[in-house]
Amino acid sequence: MTRYDLALIGFGGVNRALAELIAERADTLEAELGFTLRVVAITDLRAGSLVRTDGPGIDLAPLLAVEPGELDFSMLAGGSPDPRNEWVIREVxxxxxxxxxxxxxxDGEPALSHVRWAVExxxxxxxxxxxxxxxHGGALKELARRHGVCFEFEGTVMSGTPVLRTARRMFGGLAVNGFEGVMNGTSNYVLGRVESGLSFADAVAEAQALGYAEADPTADIEGYDVQLKVMILAGEVLGADLGRADVxxxxxxxxxxxxxxxxxAEGLRWKLVGSAxxxxxxxxxxxxxxxxLPTEHALAGVSGPVNAVAFHTDLLGTVTIAGPGAGRVETAYALLSDVIGIHERTTTPASVETLLEAGRA
Incomplete structure (x- = not known):
C-alpha cells in the first residue's frame, strides 16, 4: 500500500480542515484510492512547528480538539515555538x-519561497x-518539471470545484477561445443583498458576520482576488503569461x-466578472x-458564494462549470484532490517516465 507523508505549511482554516478530512476519511482513502496519508510535520505562524516522523506520525485528533488560537506546538514532543518553515520544508x-x-x-511571498524550497x-x-x-506560475511549473515533481494548485481558482482539472482533462481537442466567470463569492453575495434592498455597507457587514468576507474585504470587493484567478486560469487554458498590469x-x-x-428592474443582474x-x-x-448581465446569461443566475466559469469553445460552444467557490472544507478538498492527482500521475507508468525524464533534463 502506497503511503504519502505530508508536511502542512500553515495550520489555519484550510490545512486544519485537511487534517480533519485525513483523520475522518483515512479508511475511505485507503479502500477507494489505494493510498494512505501520514502527517509528519505542521508549521504555523502562531503555534510554531511540530515534527513526528516515527510510527503513525502526528496524532491529529488532540490537535483538532484544541481551539486554533490556543495551539502551542512547543508544549508537545517534537514541537518548537518557531515555525521553522524552511527547515521543515527542506529537511523533514x-x-x-x-x-x-x-x-x-x-510578490507571492512567503508562499513563493515555500513552493520553491519544496520543489528544490x-x-x-x-x-x-x-x-x-x-x-510566478510559469517559472514554478518549469522548476517542478526540472526536478521531476508535481506542482498542483486546483484550489486557487474555485476552491473545491475542480475547474482547472476539468479544463485540462476534458477540453482536449477543443479550442478554448476565452472564458468569463463569477469567481468571488463575497462580491457575489454582496451584490445579491444590495439587489434585495441592503446598502453596500450593510451587505458587506452581513457577509463579514456570516464568514463570507474578511475583516478587510478590499481584495474581494475591489476585484483583486478575481484578478489573480483570471491570471491563473488564462495561463492554464489560454497559455497566456499575464501580469497584474495586463488585467x-x-x-x-x-x-x-x-x-x-x-x-x-430592467431584467439585468450585476456581477463582478473576470474574463479573458x-x-x-x-x-x-x-x-x-x-x-x-441579462437574466438568460449563463452567469446571471449564480448566487451567493457559488462560483461559475463559462468557457467559450469552438466545437461545444459555451461550457459552464459551477460549484462552491469558498469555504474551508471545500478548499481543503481541493488540496486532497491535488494529492489524489499526484498519486495518479506518479503511479501511472507513462507519468512516472515523464517525471523521470523531467528530472534528468
Missing amino acids: PADIVAEATFTNPT AGKHVCTTNKGPVAL PCTGLSALTTDDVRRAA SRRSDGTVEARVAPVA
Whole structure:
C-alpha cells in the first residue's frame, strides 16, 4: 500500500480542515484510492512547528480538539515555538508539501519561497495560495518539471470545484477561445443583498458576520482576488503569461445601490466578472469589472458564494462549470484532490517516465 507523508505549511482554516478530512476519511482513502496519508510535520505562524516522523506520525485528533488560537506546538514532543518553515520544508522527509498560508498579491511571498524550497528538495507541492501561482506560475511549473515533481494548485481558482482539472482533462481537442466567470463569492453575495434592498455597507457587514468576507474585504470587493484567478486560469487554458498590469481591474466601488436596483428592474443582474479572450492575432485580452448581465446569461443566475466559469469553445460552444467557490472544507478538498492527482500521475507508468525524464533534463 502506497503511503504519502505530508508536511502542512500553515495550520489555519484550510490545512486544519485537511487534517480533519485525513483523520475522518483515512479508511475511505485507503479502500477507494489505494493510498494512505501520514502527517509528519505542521508549521504555523502562531503555534510554531511540530515534527513526528516515527510510527503513525502526528496524532491529529488532540490537535483538532484544541481551539486554533490556543495551539502551542512547543508544549508537545517534537514541537518548537518557531515555525521553522524552511527547515521543515527542506529537511523533514515528507513526500508532499501542502502550502496554505496567506495570499500576498504583490510578490507571492512567503508562499513563493515555500513552493520553491519544496520543489528544490524534490518534494511534490499542492497549494491553495493564489499569489505564487498567478505571479510566478510559469517559472514554478518549469522548476517542478526540472526536478521531476508535481506542482498542483486546483484550489486557487474555485476552491473545491475542480475547474482547472476539468479544463485540462476534458477540453482536449477543443479550442478554448476565452472564458468569463463569477469567481468571488463575497462580491457575489454582496451584490445579491444590495439587489434585495441592503446598502453596500450593510451587505458587506452581513457577509463579514456570516464568514463570507474578511475583516478587510478590499481584495474581494475591489476585484483583486478575481484578478489573480483570471491570471491563473488564462495561463492554464489560454497559455497566456499575464501580469497584474495586463488585467485591468474595476471593483464594486464603481457601482451605486441605484445602479444595482435599476438594473434589476430592467431584467439585468450585476456581477463582478473576470474574463479573458484570445484576439485574432493570438494575444489575450483580460479584465475584471462589474457587468450587467441579462437574466438568460449563463452567469446571471449564480448566487451567493457559488462560483461559475463559462468557457467559450469552438466545437461545444459555451461550457459552464459551477460549484462552491469558498469555504474551508471545500478548499481543503481541493488540496486532497491535488494529492489524489499526484498519486495518479506518479503511479501511472507513462507519468512516472515523464517525471523521470523531467528530472534528468
